[in-house]
Amino acid sequence: MSKKIIVVCDHIHQDGLDILEADNKIELINAADEPKDKLVSEIIPLADVAITRSSTDVDDAFLSSAKKITAVVRAGVGVDNVDIAGSSKQGIVIMNVPTANTIAAVELTMAHMLSCVRTFPYAHNNLKIDRVWRRQDWYGTELKDKKLGVIGFGNIGSRVGIRAKAFEMDVLAYDPYIDSSKATDVDVKYTKNFEDILVCDIITIHTPKNSETIGMIGKEEISKMKDGVILINCARGGLYSEEALLEGLTNGKIAMAGIDVFDKEPAIDHPFLDLDNVTVTPHLGANTKESQKNIAIQAAENAIAAAKGIAYPNALNLPIKENELPDFVRPYLELIQKIGHLSAQVTKSAVKSIKVMSSGPVADHLASMSTFATVGVLTESVGDQINYVNAEFVAEERGIKVSTEVKPNNSGFTNKVCLKLTTTEGTISIAGTVFDDNVQRIIEIDDYTLDVEPKGTMIFFRNTDTPGVIGDVGRIIAENGLNISDFRLGRDTKQQALAVVRVDGKVSKKILDELSSLDAFINVSHASI
Numbered sequence: 001m002s003k004k005i006i007v008v009c010d011h012i013h014q015d016g017l018d019i020l021e022a023d024n025k026i027e028l029i030n031a032a033d034e035p036k037d038k039l040v041s042e043i044i045p046l047a048d049v050a051i052t053r054s055s056t057d058v059d060d061a062f063l064s065s066a067k068k069i070t071a072v073v074r075a076g077v078g079v080d081n082v083d084i085a086g087s088s089k090q091g092i093v094i095m096n097v098p099t100a101n102t103i104a105a106v107e108l109t110m111a112h113m114l115s116c117v118r119t120f121p122y123a124h125n126n127l128k129i130d131r132v133w134r135r136q137d138w139y140g141t142e143l144k145d146k147k148l149g150v151i152g153f154g155n156i157g158s159r160v161g162i163r164a165k166a167f168e169m170d171v172l173a174y175d176p177y178i179d180s181s182k183a184t185d186v187d188v189k190y191t192k193n194f195e196d197i198l199v200c201d202i203i204t205i206h207t208p209k210n211s212e213t214i215g216m217i218g219k220e221e222i223s224k225m226k227d228g229v230i231l232i233n234c235a236r237g238g239l240y241s242e243e244a245l246l247e248g249l250t251n252g253k254i255a256m257a258g259i260d261v262f263d264k265e266p267a268i269d270h271p272f273l274d275l276d277n278v279t280v281t282p283h284l285g286a287n288t289k290e291s292q293k294n295i296a297i298q299a300a301e302n303a304i305a306a307a308k309g310i311a312y313p314n315a316l317n318l319p320i321k322e323n324e325l326p327d328f329v330r331p332y333l334e335l336i337q338k339i340g341h342l343s344a345q346v347t348k349s350a351v352k353s354i355k356v357m358s359s360g361p362v363a364d365h366l367a368s369m370s371t372f373a374t375v376g377v378l379t380e381s382v383g384d385q386i387n388y389v390n391a392e393f394v395a396e397e398r399g400i401k402v403s404t405e406v407k408p409n410n411s412g413f414t415n416k417v418c419l420k421l422t423t424t425e426g427t428i429s430i431a432g433t434v435f436d437d438n439v440q441r442i443i444e445i446d447d448y449t450l451d452v453e454p455k456g457t458m459i460f461f462r463n464t465d466t467p468g469v470i471g472d473v474g475r476i477i478a479e480n481g482l483n484i485s486d487f488r489l490g491r492d493t494k495q496q497a498l499a500v501v502r503v504d505g506k507v508s509k510k511i512l513d514e515l516s517s518l519d520a521f522i523n524v525s526h527a528s529i
């Protein structure tokens with residue numbers, strides 16, 4: 001059998017390269033130093049498997065050159081620059097190495113926090129580069145007794161919280177997707193109110209990057225912060241609006257920011273670099289010897305397993321080639337995953353159980369549907385680390401009960417799928433089907449019957465069924481500059497109605513506040529898929 005070719009696209013630790021070199025069934029091409037255009041046009045066409053980091057985009061150009069590739073291993077966590085849907089269509093498995101760099105990211109966050117309070121890089125440069133000994137210029141503040149707001153209390157955020165406690169900080173966690181005991185068990189306070197975070201002395205963010213978290217801190221949020229607040233971002237560029245951050249750093253509202261990640265990388269001409277109140281690093285979150293060694297070893301072993309077709313550890317997608325599933329099933333799998341993702345965003349609280357129900361011939365694929373539904377639900381809280389392989393395990397680890405049920409086919413639809421999500425705050429049931437035109441539709445939300453395509457950004461507004469509400473909802477959305485692309489209404493038997501409004505753009509807190517102030521208001525939520 002001819003050797004399988006593994007192309008290493010970015011720099012990885014030598015221990016990973018050694019593993020690849022030592023395998024006599026593998027030919028290693030180390031292309032980390034090659035220009036990216038040459039990598040894509042000349043080297044990727046040779047590859048059976050590729051190993052990448054954030055410097056190599058798995059985009060249209062990459063995928064159209066990837067003639068033989070069966071798997072791409074992201075040697076790290078983030079897959080923002082990987083076209084997972086496009087890869088799936090080509091039958092390429094995307095795998096990542098999710099937890100090996102946790103400690104590296106945690107410790108870098110602490111380093112930025114300490115650098116900010118002691119203006120460390122500026123004092124350092126003043127002595128070392130300018131040769132100036134002016135102790136009176138470098139008075140910092142202490143972490144002790146300062147209030148630290150941690151947005152996202154998962155793998156990384158919770159460890160930052162624990163370390164901050166060792167510095168005697170008063171730590172407050174905001175994460176609607178965890179049980180509060182995850183914070184209180186480590187002596188960290190917990191809040192469900194985002195406003196509580198905004199009044200902390202130091203704020204650090206550790207969420208995945210998704211439609212809900214992009215721009216999570218913008219002008220409005222910064223205006224509510226304390227004068228002299230310190231902001232840290234060692235997670236993903238774009239979670240804080242860079243424009244708002246720049247304004248706050250320039251007008252003195254924000255005392256210091258510690259930034260490891262940028263909207264566009266490499267960020268060598270970024271305006272932050274001209275400011276004297278920002279500590280910056282070039283995306284070093286995973287750059288420790290320990291983390292890079294572990295990541296490279298796992299990436300190499302997983303790439304070899306994939307090249308030999310033995311296993312696909314931490315697969316983030318389940319590439320389904322058209323001919324391997326009955327044609328009608330795939331849109332149902334995608335639909336139930338979207339329904340799962342929507343339900344988690346709408347309920348925004350710790351999940352207790354996921355129940356997937358189905359009727360019609362598609363019910364033969366209930367086990368796969370349960371996996372896709374679980375991935376959809378957990379994407380909201382777990383982000384890049386959830387995949388079709390670990391979904392069941394992660395659900396079990398979080399105490400989430402996953403079950404399925406075949407339902408009698410009496411709905412009038414050939415096939416119907418339904419997900420019932422139970423959280424600490426209540427339950428939601430969303431059902432859908434796929435019409436002949438292959439378009440997915442949501443047909444029921446709780447007791448409401450409707451017909452809406454699950455797509456883009458959606459607002460769900462529940463109200464008492466009184467005249468004029470549709471006009472008021474439409475007016476508020478339009479007055480806030482959002483274009484409505486679809487407006488659907490469902491009614492139940494209790495004199496209540498549900499409007500599902502698809503909009504082009506981001507739903508601001510102002511819109512939600514204005515909708516909440518309508519007399520007929522019962523509740524409002526929004527989601528993006």
Ligand code: 3PG
Nearest residue numbers: 053054055076077078286
């Ligand atoms: C990650 O997503 O794993 C980190 O952001 C590190 O990215 P890198 O592998 O490109 O350093």
